[in-house]
Amino acid sequence: MKIVILLKTAITALKVNVLRSCLTMLGIIIGVAAVIIMVAMGAGAQQKVDEQIKSLGGNVFFVTGAFRQSGGARSASVVKINEDDANLIEKQVPGVEAAAPYLSSAGQVIYGNLNWSTEIDGIDNRYFVVRDWDLASGREFTSAEINRGSKVAIIGERLRVELFGASDPIGQTIRVTNFNATIIGVLAAKGQDSRGEDQDDVIFLPIKTVRNKITGVSSTNPKSVRFIQVSAYDGEDMDYIEDEMSRLLRQRMRIPVGGDDMFRIRNVSEMIATRAETIQVFNTLLAWVASVSLVVGGIGIMNIMLVSVTERTREIGLRMAVGAKPSDILYQFLIESIVLCGLGGFIGVVIAYGFVFMGNQYGIGAGGIIETQVVLLSLGFSGLIGVFFGYYPALKASRLAPIDALRYE
Amino acid sequence: MTQPLLKVRQAKKVYAMGDEQVWALKGVDLDIQQGEFVAIMGSSGSGKSTMMNLLGCLDIASEGSIAFAGQELSSLTKNELASVRNQRIGFVFQQFNLLPRTSALGNVTLPLLYSNVPESDWASRAKQCLENVGLGSRMDHHPGQLSGGQQQRVAIARALINDPLMILADEPTGALDTQTGLEVMALFQQLNQQGKTIILVTHEPDIAQFAKRKLTFRDGELINDERNNNVRQAALENTL
Numbered sequence: 001m002k003i004v005i006l007l008k009t010a011i012t013a014l015k016v017n018v019l020r021s022c023l024t025m026l027g028i029i030i031g032v033a034a035v036i037i038m039v040a041m042g043a044g045a046q047q048k049v050d051e052q053i054k055s056l057g058g059n060v061f062f063v064t065g066a067f068r069q070s071g072g073a074r075s076a077s078v079v080k081i082n083e084d085d086a087n088l089i090e091k092q093v094p095g096v097e098a099a100a101p102y103l104s105s106a107g108q109v110i111y112g113n114l115n116w117s118t119e120i121d122g123i124d125n126r127y128f129v130v131r132d133w134d135l136a137s138g139r140e141f142t143s144a145e146i147n148r149g150s151k152v153a154i155i156g157e158r159l160r161v162e163l164f165g166a167s168d169p170i171g172q173t174i175r176v177t178n179f180n181a182t183i184i185g186v187l188a189a190k191g192q193d194s195r196g197e198d199q200d201d202v203i204f205l206p207i208k209t210v211r212n213k214i215t216g217v218s219s220t221n222p223k224s225v226r227f228i229q230v231s232a233y234d235g236e237d238m239d240y241i242e243d244e245m246s247r248l249l250r251q252r253m254r255i256p257v258g259g260d261d262m263f264r265i266r267n268v269s270e271m272i273a274t275r276a277e278t279i280q281v282f283n284t285l286l287a288w289v290a291s292v293s294l295v296v297g298g299i300g301i302m303n304i305m306l307v308s309v310t311e312r313t314r315e316i317g318l319r320m321a322v323g324a325k326p327s328d329i330l331y332q333f334l335i336e337s338i339v340l341c342g343l344g345g346f347i348g349v350v351i352a353y354g355f356v357f358m359g360n361q362y363g364i365g366a367g368g369i370i371e372t373q374v375v376l377l378s379l380g381f382s383g384l385i386g387v388f389f390g391y392y393p394a395l396k397a398s399r400l401a402p403i404d405a406l407r408y409e
Numbered sequence: 410m411t412q413p414l415l416k417v418r419q420a421k422k423v424y425a426m427g428d429e430q431v432w433a434l435k436g437v438d439l440d441i442q443q444g445e446f447v448a449i450m451g452s453s454g455s456g457k458s459t460m461m462n463l464l465g466c467l468d469i470a471s472e473g474s475i476a477f478a479g480q481e482l483s484s485l486t487k488n489e490l491a492s493v494r495n496q497r498i499g500f501v502f503q504q505f506n507l508l509p510r511t512s513a514l515g516n517v518t519l520p521l522l523y524s525n526v527p528e529s530d531w532a533s534r535a536k537q538c539l540e541n542v543g544l545g546s547r548m549d550h551h552p553g554q555l556s557g558g559q560q561q562r563v564a565i566a567r568a569l570i571n572d573p574l575m576i577l578a579d580e581p582t583g584a585l586d587t588q589t590g591l592e593v594m595a596l597f598q599q600l601n602q603q604g605k606t607i608i609l610v611t612h613e614p615d616i617a618q619f620a621k622r623k624l625t626f627r628d629g630e631l632i633n634d635e636r637n638n639n640v641r642q643a644a645l646e647n648t649l
């Protein structure tokens with residue numbers, strides 16, 4: 001009951017000098033908006049990273065060859081890992097879901113009078129398991145097609161759109177660089193990868209087909225692949241799997257104890273997460289800078305409240321003369337300061353929502369996500385600033401002697 | 410004899426002006442009974458306002474004692490003094506002291522904010538008080554839209570809202586022209602007839618003539634206390 005009257009009194013007092021009230025609130029408005037926007041950007045970046053890790057297919061390693069070391073001097077030849085390594089890892093390392101060999105290339109793909117430059121990759125069906133990638137239509141490769149190196153292809157969504165538009169690509173023949181291949185499947189859309197490249201702009205053929213027709217067969221390492229992508233089951237100990245793979249490959253390559261690895265294993269999810277952490281740290285820093293502006297805004301509130309108390313000394317005296325207790329005066333000014341901060345906080349929230357909405361609409365930055373608890377927290381915090389910085393002026397007002405306040409010129 | 414409403418004994422008030430001490434009151438003895446109408450006269454700086462402030466619990470005596478309705482004021486806390494001001498005393502000031510951006514009704518309601526009167530009764534009580542001072546038709550006007558006399562009547566309505574025992578008025582006609590001043594005095598006289606104790610400070614002997622008792626101050630001392638045998642009656646019916 002009393003609080004309603006106090007609120008009304010506060011709003012009346014603030015309305016007397018609208019411009020001043022607004023300018024005073026500006027610090028809080030900017031502070032709250034900045035904090036929420038920064039946190040929202042951080043949350044947006046985090047979500048993007050989570051999506052990327054998910055689009056990668058969960059817990060994934062990349063195994064690549066490395067430069068061969070001989071007696072400290074680095075030779076130019078690169079150790080190529082091969083399909084046998086993939087099979088070995090899949091069979092022998094516990095916790096591994098699948099190990100997919102992968103051979104990459106690029107070139108033109110032609111259908112009718114349309115052509116498109118794209119990524120041409122050699123894989124087998126394990127790749128779809130590792131990437132957690134489903135077919136939108138058609139079928140996967142048969143083992144016969146893989147063993148024989150048949151001219152069959154599974155295409156990405158982007159390629160389908162570019163070459164086929166509305167017509168059904170299944171069963172169609174397209175020209176892949178220098179040979180014809182039949183399309184047997186179309187993959188579901190996957191979107192951009194962590195570097196912003198379109199993962200759907202791709203055509204997959206059996207690894208043997210790509211090797212024979214495009215990249216050529218290495219005489220020293222006929223089953224060589226560009227890399228092996230390994231996925232672990234959920235909840236497996238990634239470090240343990242990495243160690244096991246390393247041990248296995250060293251053994252197979254006969255690397256002596258203390259010798260350098262001739263391969264590299266990268267835990268990709270971890271790499272993305274690390275980069276996300278950097279973004280996160282940066283955003284947190286900015287949020288802290290923004291909250292400093294909140295404190296500065298609070299000091300502005302205190303300043304204006306002090307001015308207001310001085311200006312309204314006679315009013316305070318009158319209120320005391322008609323029976324206001326010191327606590328009544330204290331609450332009156334405290335509520336005024338809280339209303340000022342709370343309103344500023346509210347406007348700040350609205351601005352932050354508008355800003356993030358526009359950002360998302362026009363694709364500025366990584367996109368922002370405003371979490372409810374962040375909003376509540378900043379509103380609560382601005383209210384707290386109102387209490388903290390409004391308390392001293394309010395106390396000063398409440399301690400005035402009635403007669404001195406009433407006589408104040 | 411019944412207990413006096415106000416019992417002042419050797420009341421002194423000293424102000425420190427730097428190193429100097431100014432004795433605004435130098436030991437006043439005074440009894441005021443319930444229902445009296447007292448005018449305080451005296452030259453400027455004689456301590457009239459200082460006396461009023463002490464009687465009205467706005468200030469504390471430096472020495473001596475003041476009992477109001479049997480209660481020693483110097484023994485009360487700030488909150489208790491606020492409560493006495495709220496419940497027992499109504500103030501009327503020379504400069505009206507109305508809240509500028511608040512309607513007449515809002516101004517009259519102000520003391521109720523600090524009372525225990527339920528909010529549902531506020532409006533009806535404030536309206537009643539405004540009607541009693543003849544401003545029933547000006548309730549939504551802001552002070553700026555009212556004449557000086559009307560503003561002072563709003564202030565009187567505000568002083569009456571909690572049905573106080575006494576009304577203290579420090580030069581209530583000081584900012585008004587003669588005619589309007591007379592109207593205000595008529596109102597005070599009417600209130601006094603209804604049983605309210607009224608104490609007012611004035612410089613004008615004409616105004617003091619409305620009171621039943623006249624006190625004269627000089628240099629912080631009460632030098633004359635006389636009954637007014639020739640009370641002037643205001644023709645209330647003509648003025649309102």
Ligand SMILES: Nc1ncnc2c1ncn2[C@@H]1O[C@H](COP(=O)(O)OP(=O)(O)OP(=O)(O)O)[C@@H](O)[C@H]1O
Nearest residue numbers: 424425426431433452453454455456457458459460
């Ligand atoms: N706050 C104060 N600080 C210092 N001296 C004061 C203060 N208030 C009043 N005085 C002094 O006390 C004396 C009495 O003042 P007071 O206001 O009571 O006079 P007054 O009789 O009301 O005069 P007036 O008719 O001009 O209103 C004066 O000398 C005045 O200067």
Ligand SMILES: [Mg+2]
Nearest residue numbers: 457458459579
């Ligand atoms: Mg005076």
